[in-house]
Amino acid sequence: MSPAVQRPRILVVDDSKAVRRIVSQALAPFDCDIDEATNGFTALFAMERISPHLLLIDVAMPTMDGVEMLTMLKSHDTLRQLPVIMLTSTTDHKIIPQIAALGVEAMLRKPFSPAEVVAAVRTLVPLSPFPRV
DSSP: OOOOOOOOEEEEEOSOHHHHHHHHHHHTTBSOEEEEESSHHHHHHHHHHHOOSEEEEESSOSSSOHHHHHHHHHTSTTTTTSOEEEEEOGGGTTTHHHHHHHOOSEEEESSOOHHHHHHHHHTTSOOOBOOOO
């Protein structure tokens, strides 16, 4: 018997419930696990529990924003390898060079479409449709 392929686990970190819902609905047709956090602080605790394969992180959040969370991730030996998609808005243009310097795999500018979410995620983790029964 061959070992089971592990489903991609994606952590969406955004204080906006609407944004988390858009991402979750965009990825719902695919065989992956979606977890959510409302800020960088709660996301770091969630990461200890769930070991995600990919992070989608909003820039502007309360308690711990996306730049602070990304800085912490990139300074940690085992977490720095996690692929990250930053979720930015038009007001974030001043810190985009800082985000790029820290090293992210992609940036999605809000508002984004479900198709843009799927395309960005697909470049970083394998997405397969749920098997039909």
